[in-house]
Amino acid sequence: MSWLGVKGAERAADILAESWRRGRFPHALAFVGPHGVGKRTFARGLAQAILCEARAPGSLAACGLCPGCVQVAGDTHPDLLEVERPQDKQDLPVQTVRELCDWFALKPMRGPGKFAILDDADHLTTEASNAFLKTLEEPPPGAILVLIASAVEILLPTILSRCQVVRFESLPIPVVTELLIERGLAGDHAEATRLAALGEGSAAKSILLADPEVGRFRRGLIDQLGAAEGFSPPELAARMLAFFRQAGKESLEHRRRGVLIVGELTRFFRSALETGLGLDPARPDPDDAPASSALAADHTPEDLVALIERCLLAEYQIERRLYLPLVVESFAHDLGGVLNRGRELTLATTP
Ligand SMILES: [Zn+2]
Structure with missing residues (x-):
């Protein structure tokens, strides 16, 4: 050390x-x-x-x-x-x-x-x-x-x-890229650069995102929320909570993963808002583009601002250590309230 x-x-x-x-x-x-x-x-x-x-x-x-x-x-x-x-x-x-x-x-x-x-x-x-x-x-x-x-x-x-x-400042992207490569956390340089950009200068965040399970969950979640079909909020809440709990035994690990994923949704909604407003969105993961464009086409800027605010509230609540299952349930419910409007619901998996 x-x-x-x-x-x-x-x-x-x-x-x-x-x-x-x-x-x-x-x-x-x-x-x-x-x-x-x-x-x-x-x-x-x-x-x-x-x-x-x-x-x-x-x-x-x-x-x-x-x-x-x-x-x-x-x-x-x-x-x-x-x-x-x-x-x-x-x-x-x-x-x-x-x-x-x-x-x-x-x-x-x-x-x-x-x-x-x-x-x-x-x-x-x-x-x-x-x-x-x-x-x-x-x-x-x-x-x-x-x-x-x-x-x-x-x-x-x-x-x-x-x-x-x-x-202490946010770390420059090349510094985090190098760190990810040194630690063998990225398959190649392009992957390391993508993860470093997603981390926005936080090595810890990039390292969490480098976990393949997190990458898969993030991709699935963003694609689902950008899709034309509606979703069941209770099912979404259960899936998110289960995934947060897979992070480890400690509640600290669950919350850390929760903040990470909700933070990714904040960024996703922000990029949809910027797309909708005709701006060039900061989008470190190019694979988010289809879902973000679809969301921008389907929802008003007011809706997207409401979603961003809802994410920030959930992040704050998780950081403040409110009871995680309740935070996640009400978060998923409110996301559904905005995103499911006008969409065809697929509620087959609703308990
Ligand atoms: Zn010594």
């Missing part, structure tokens, strides 16, 4: 390395940027560099071999704490923040300092944010805290003003 090796974050790495060299390293950092561009990986790499017991003074290059480095890589370093929003919670509980502050107040076990990563800082409540302020204002010597969030607007100004903000 090398923090310097996180693609697209070379500039951030340079700035941090320079401030370390000058002895001006900040005690609190906020890594802000879109999901899936490597913020957490970068934070872990930085933790390893700082907790490395064999690096040259003034350098932030982890050796990768000393006990400190090995423990960070193995998630067993006693002076590294990583916390995130619990799976079943909509917010980061104040209790989590208090525990983190208590942990910071204790002396380091191995080295001169302690390092904590707080992911999902977007979901800090005001109460939880306030619980942080004392630790942020008077950090124990050698303590470094990294908050990870998707947008600065979401963090409270009182938190932001005490952190050095490091911005």
Whole structure:
């Protein structure tokens, strides 16, 4: 694991390395940027560099071999704490923040300092944010805290003003293309480029879309919603939910897949809207064109805007961890309400 090796974050790495060299390293950092561009990986790499017991003074290059480095890589370093929003919670509980502050107040076990990563800082409540302020204002010597969030607007100004903000941008398409090829996730260069474009600068999203099962489901869903025949909303809901649940055992995996697929529908409806308005739609997957043109021909721009808004609401609800079966059922119902209008219904599979 090398923090310097996180693609697209070379500039951030340079700035941090320079401030370390000058002895001006900040005690609190906020890594802000879109999901899936490597913020957490970068934070872990930085933790390893700082907790490395064999690096040259003034350098932030982890050796990768000393006990400190090995423990960070193995998630067993006693002076590294990583916390995130619990799976079943909509917010980061104040209790989590208090525990983190208590942990910071204790002396380091191995080295001169302690390092904590707080992911999902977007979901800090005001109460939880306030619980942080004392630790942020008077950090124990050698303590470094990294908050990870998707947008600065979401963090409270009182938190932001005490952190050095490091911005992460969406990754350039060629960087993600290369990463997909390196990891053997795309059959050829053209496929890697298509997946990278679909990911819109998020490596994590491109990697999820590279799963052949996801690709097949996405294709089938878009073609079905663009087809001239109507569909049964309960059947669609059941199919979507089953597919989300196939992503793994954890509800986090179901939701991640849910957000991914609903996000793909948002893009699909958007491209239909742009087609209908005579614009040149951004359409990273050329195979979406027939369904998107058919939808544009069958529906008014108002309908398509309503569909896009409905997708955004579903994405928000899934992110907010509302009960997934209900979110999906009402989503499919509302899609049907717009899309089935004037279509011939095929309701053979309605339970
Ligand atoms: Zn080391």
